[in-house]
Amino acid sequence: MKRISQNIIRQATLSVGLATALGIGGQVFAQAVYPTADAAAEALVSSIATGDQDKLKHVLGADFHRYVPRDSVSQDDVYAFLAAWSQRHEVVGTSETSAALVVGQHDWSFPAPIVKSRQGWRFDVREGAREMQHRRIDRNEFAAIQTLQVLCAAQERYRSSVGQGKAAERIVSREGQYDGLYWDPAGQSSPQSPLTDDALVMGPDVPADAALHGYRYAILLPADETGCAFAAWPARYGQSGVNSFVIGRDGTIRERDFGRAATIKDYQRVGQANSSWTQAVP
Structure with a gap:
């Protein structure tokens, strides 16, 4: 078992709660694509900050509530994410076709990577679900x-x-x-x-x-x-x-x-x- 710090535990707790709140639990469809990874990240944060479900559907896919009921959303996790975003945020390239949204003083990364296809950049919610499980x-x-x-x-x-x-x-x-x-x-x-x-x-x-x-x-x-x-x-x-x-x-x-x-x-x-x-x- 690899060494795990207290910071990682806090980050893992946030990732599980926030990813659940956003509906990362299975494959979703009809996602929007964006010209840059930064634009995708901005769209996600805007939809979370405003609580706009239509925007979330646009960013993550139209049927994400099929996997997580609306009443399972934790506002505390959402607030924690927004607080971390306000402290620090950055989109970090991990390869030519992948990037990570990193927020907060402890460099917590959103579990779903932002990936590039021929159409543009989008959040890979299937990989996010696997990372959330890890x-x-x-x-x-x-x-x-x-x-x-x-x-x-x-x-x-x-x-x-x-x-x-x-x-x-x-x-x-x-x-x-x-x-x-x-x-x-x-x-x-x-x-x-x-x-x-x-x-x-x-x-x-x-x-x-x-x-x-x-x-x-x-x-x-x-x-x-x-x-x-x-x-x-x-x-x-x-x-x-x-x-x-x-x-x-x-x-x-x-x-x-x-x-x-x-x-x-x-x-x-x-x-x-x-x-x-x-x-x-x-």
Whole structure:
């Protein structure tokens, strides 16, 4: 897994939200072409700034709402894009027939490239959809690594408090008990849970649409006294993520691409991880 910075994560989040807001989710038709890449970029930004759906159809294709319903548009993502545009914007040539729209102080690039044909310049929304998917997976995999670290820290807090030296064997406690890393705060006398209610969407059986950062998580048993033995795998292989991850008592995170949708049965005990797992670099 390639190294991913916090800036890339912010950029990936913006790209997913904005691309969704603009309807980049499949092939669209009847797009306008422009004499230059700059003219295409100006047309896109003008349609976003004015909220003019007819202009968006002209820039991206008449049927882009077929792929993303109107009520799924996030205004926050649109505002973030326009704010970045106002800070800085540039159309950067990537080849003789391709250019990228780059905005903001962190050089965020719009996921759909501007490409040149015999008719003129237009946004390649099909390539934009692929790029958006790559960025979503990068973001989710980075978040999965961070979540494994959070789980190990929660185990340590559990052991030093309600666990009385023992690690939890569940992510979510059974009702009325404190045998997991999260429990429902029933009253003021309830001790503080080591995890937030994000734990409710971490489990191995959580629905794919609800899975935290597109990943499912589980404690690997039997664990050592630290309890830092967790696995994370994509809820939808190839869509929400590709690599699966494990973490052990030393805090080292390893990754593996099973080439298919993994299950909890695919994981070995962390201490026995072999050469099929490689160390992840967050």
